[in-house]
Amino acid sequence: MQKTNYHAGLCAEGIAERYYHRAGLRTRKRRWRGRSGEVDLILQQGDELVFVEVKKSRSFERAAQRLSRRQIQRIMTAAEEFIGAEPNGLNSEMRFDVALVNDAGQIQVIENALMAG
Numbered sequence: 829m830q831k832t833n834y835h836a837g838l839c840a841e842g843i844a845e846r847y848y849h850r851a852g853l854r855t856r857k858r859r860w861r862g863r864s865g866e867v868d869l870i871l872q873q874g875d876e877l878v879f880v881e882v883k884k885s886r887s888f889e890r891a892a893q894r895l896s897r898r899q900i901q902r903i904m905t906a907a908e909e910f911i912g913a914e915p916n917g918l919n920s921e922m923r924f925d926v927a928l929v930n931d932a933g934q935i936q937v938i939e940n941a942l943m944a945g
Contacts, residue, residue: 836884837882837884839884839933840882840883840884840927840929841858841859841868841869841882843927843929843933843935844868844869844880844882844927844929844935844937845858845869845871847927847935847937848869848871848878848880851873852873853871853872853873853878854871854872854873855869855870855871856870856871856872856877857869857870857910860906860910861906862905862906862909862910863909864902864905864906864909865902865903865905865906866906867879867880867881867903867906867907867910868880868881868882868927869882869927870907870910875916875920875921876921876922876923877907877910877911877914877920877921877922877923878922878923878924878925879903879907879910879922879923879924879925880924880925880926880927881895881899881900881903881924881925881926881927881942882926882927882929883895883926883927883928883929884928884929884930885928885929885930885931886930886931887930887931888928888930888934888936891928891929891930892926892928892938895926900942903924903942904924904942907922907924923939923940924940924941924942925937925938925939925940925941925942926938926941926942
């Protein structure tokens with residue numbers, strides 16, 4: 829089961845990455861790991877960095893339910909660590925998206941999802 833979940837996660841991340849590439853963003857990092865945690869995808873469009881958490885489940889609703897408050901905090905802390913090495917540091921333009929992928933391979937992206945709550 830664990831190996832299946834791992835491969836399903838990789839597949840979902842690939843779907844999300846392709847979605848963003850079609851929208852004109854370029855990949856900076858895949859599965860970037862800092863001291864405080866991992867960010868699934870870090871992309872860039874112009875000067876803006878986009879940190880993406882990818883969630884895969886049978887439905888979009890179930891995928892969204894899998895994102896915990898603790899996980900959101902880890903993602904934001906890891907992103908802060910990443911931008912610390914960027915030329916503009918904490919003044920960098922950025923947003924935090926959640927990409928939900930269902931069993932049919934369809935994607936629903938919620939831009940600025942982590943800033944709303």
